[in-house]
Amino acid sequence: MENTRTPWKSYLAMTQTDLPVMKPFQLAPAKPVGEVCLDILSQRRFCLCLLAVLLAWISVDAAIAQSSGGSRPSALETILRWTPLIFFGPSGEVGGFLLNILVSFMAMAIGTFLGLWLGIGQISLIGPVRKASWLVTQIFRNSPWLVLLFFFMLLLPYEVEILGKRYEVPGWAKATFALSLPVMANVSEIVRGAIASLPTGQWESAESLAFSRRQTIWSIILPQCVKRMLPPWMNWYCILTMSTPLISILGVNDSMALTQNVMAAEDRSEILIPLYLWLMSWFFLYSYPIAVLTRRLERRFAVKQ
Amino acid sequence: MVWEWFRWLAETKGINLTIFYDDWDRGRFFAGVRTTIHLSTICIILSILIGILGAWLQKSRFRIVRGLVQAYIQFFRNTPPLVQIYFFYFAVDALLSDYMGISGGILGSYGWAVISLSFFAGAFNAEIFRAGIEAVPESTIESAESLGYTNAQIYRYVTLPLAFRVCLPALNGNLINLVKSTTIAYAIAVPETLYVSNQIWSDELNVTEMMYVMWLTYLLLVGALVWVMHRWEKSIRVPGFGRR
Numbered sequence: 001m002e003n004t005r006t007p008w009k010s011y012l013a014m015t016q017t018d019l020p021v022m023k024p025f026q027l028a029p030a031k032p033v034g035e036v037c038l039d040i041l042s043q044r045r046f047c048l049c050l051l052a053v054l055l056a057w058i059s060v061d062a063a064i065a066q067s068s069g070g071s072r073p074s075a076l077e078t079i080l081r082w083t084p085l086i087f088f089g090p091s092g093e094v095g096g097f098l099l100n101i102l103v104s105f106m107a108m109a110i111g112t113f114l115g116l117w118l119g120i121g122q123i124s125l126i127g128p129v130r131k132a133s134w135l136v137t138q139i140f141r142n143s144p145w146l147v148l149l150f151f152f153m154l155l156l157p158y159e160v161e162i163l164g165k166r167y168e169v170p171g172w173a174k175a176t177f178a179l180s181l182p183v184m185a186n187v188s189e190i191v192r193g194a195i196a197s198l199p200t201g202q203w204e205s206a207e208s209l210a211f212s213r214r215q216t217i218w219s220i221i222l223p224q225c226v227k228r229m230l231p232p233w234m235n236w237y238c239i240l241t242m243s244t245p246l247i248s249i250l251g252v253n254d255s256m257a258l259t260q261n262v263m264a265a266e267d268r269s270e271i272l273i274p275l276y277l278w279l280m281s282w283f284f285l286y287s288y289p290i291a292v293l294t295r296r297l298e299r300r301f302a303v304k305q
Numbered sequence: 306m307v308w309e310w311f312r313w314l315a316e317t318k319g320i321n322l323t324i325f326y327d328d329w330d331r332g333r334f335f336a337g338v339r340t341t342i343h344l345s346t347i348c349i350i351l352s353i354l355i356g357i358l359g360a361w362l363q364k365s366r367f368r369i370v371r372g373l374v375q376a377y378i379q380f381f382r383n384t385p386p387l388v389q390i391y392f393f394y395f396a397v398d399a400l401l402s403d404y405m406g407i408s409g410g411i412l413g414s415y416g417w418a419v420i421s422l423s424f425f426a427g428a429f430n431a432e433i434f435r436a437g438i439e440a441v442p443e444s445t446i447e448s449a450e451s452l453g454y455t456n457a458q459i460y461r462y463v464t465l466p467l468a469f470r471v472c473l474p475a476l477n478g479n480l481i482n483l484v485k486s487t488t489i490a491y492a493i494a495v496p497e498t499l500y501v502s503n504q505i506w507s508d509e510l511n512v513t514e515m516m517y518v519m520w521l522t523y524l525l526l527v528g529a530l531v532w533v534m535h536r537w538e539k540s541i542r543v544p545g546f547g548r549r
Contacts (some may be wrong), residue, residue: 003478019345019536049376096467138528139524142481142523142524142527142528142531143485143523143524143527144486144487144488144499144523144527145483145485145488146488146491146499147488147499147519147523148519150499150516151502151516151520154453154516155511155516157510157514168491201475233462238383241381241384241385242384242385242386243387244385245387245388246489249387249491249492252412256385256387256388256391260391263395269399269400269403270458271394272395272399272400273392273397273400276388276391276392276395276396277392279388280385280388280389280392281379283383283384283385283388284379284380284383284384287383287384288379289384291382291497292381
């Protein structure tokens with residue numbers, strides 16, 4: 001029984017020799033994504049960084065509290081008081097850091113869906129479809145994100161009429177749509193690049209097995225592309241998340257807008273730096289593990305040349 | 306006059322493109338475009354210098370230097386650029402001017418936009434340059450050694466030219482991204498294209514037309530850069546090296 005489960009071991013026993021032979025090797029079992037995330041969080045370096053930031057934070061705060069005389073609440077107290085607001089948003093509406101994450105999820109989902117079709121359109125056999133897909137991709141890839149946000153926030157209607165009822169379109173929904181367009185264009189390029197990087201033999205063997213073009217794309221080409229597309233796709237997710245605070249410029253109550261409101265309400269210059277660093281650390285804690293995971297996947301899936 | 310045709314367009318068709326027939330609007334719009342180009346150029350140069358310095362310090366003998374450079378790169382890559390620019394313009398400026406006893410801030414919004422965007426793009430450049438230098442095959446350097454090149458000559462004639470060609474596509478992508486990111490300077494009131502367009506459409510109430518003009522302007526600016534960089538990439542490509 002033991003032998004059938006681990007055949008390479010018995011094979012190794014059979015080839016006991018002092019001649020220089022190539023030994024069979026065992027691949028490390030793939031870890032689930034959740035476990036890899038835990039791995040990163042338990043890295044010594046990562047924890048040390050966190051600890052250093054925390055220590056610097058506390059010492060700076062103590063110094064500031066001393067210099068300001070101690071009559072007012074310390075910067076740390078002030079910031080902790082406002083943290084729930086900036087994280088969860090005002091009660092009863094969507095906002096704060098959670099809105100940033102929500103917008104990033106939805107824009108990524110919409111952008112990936114549209115980008116997949118656009119990417120397949122870029123390799124279409126029909127000339128006009130191919131050219132139109134290319135043009136749309138290039139336009140949205142080369143436009144600044146903020147310009148697209150302005151364009152769709154100001155030109156989309158602020159309310160829509162469905163079946164005689166008027167519904168207000170919330171600002172964050174329009175912002176999500178606007179942010180999903182550059183994601184769409186970049187996903188389209190990722191899909192096109194991944195398909196182009198597959199050996200032509202895959203297409204030819206599918207053809208020789210009498211697969212139609214549609215069958216070839218959906219059941220042979222795209223499944224093989226997933227591996228190659230995953231790292232750049234995750235990279236774009238990070239970039240998108242880092243762009244979500246832009247929606248605060250257009251008046252959406254995300255964490256950046258709320259942070260500015262807090263600063264205006266407090267009107268104290270000594271909380272500026274800690275508060276900005278506090279907000280940045282949330283984005284960092286969210287994005288850094290994803291970036292590390294992306295690099296690992298990149299190394300694991302690296303195409304040997 | 307061509308300008309008069311646009312006045313006719315506004316009066317009869319209602320397409321109000323003031324930047325073409327109104328001298329004042331035209332003046333500030335093109336000043337905005339010039340500011341965007343100026344800002345982009347300075348940031349591109351500074352970010353490349355920061356990238357070279359960062360890539361060089363990453364190979365330092367001292368662990369602490371390597372750690373600091375890594376911290377800089379990861380910080381700027383994993384925090385939102387908008388928050389960075391606010392941080393520099395509002396928080397760092399206030400802190401420094403307090404500390405140095407200067408009232409009214411030490412740099413204007415333009416200066417802080419240059420610093421913040423250069424550091425942002427420089428973090429990406431440092432990684433790109435490092436990867437480029439690492440991508441030069443060991444065997445190529447060994448062959449240069451066997452031909453009697455000194456270390457400095459190897460660096461000058463073998464490593465750098467190859468590394469440059471390897472990292473050019475990634476560098477171009479990042480620089481194009483930097484030009485697109487200059488719009489973020491809008492948030493701290495740098496009078497670049499987006500900002501002046503906003504002023505014009507608030508004054509003249511021609512939001513739709515101005516929006517299209519602004520979008521087209523950015524597409525032309527970025528498109529020109531993409532085209533030039535792509536040509537350059539093609540012309541210095543190493544045959545048989547890297548992807549097709």
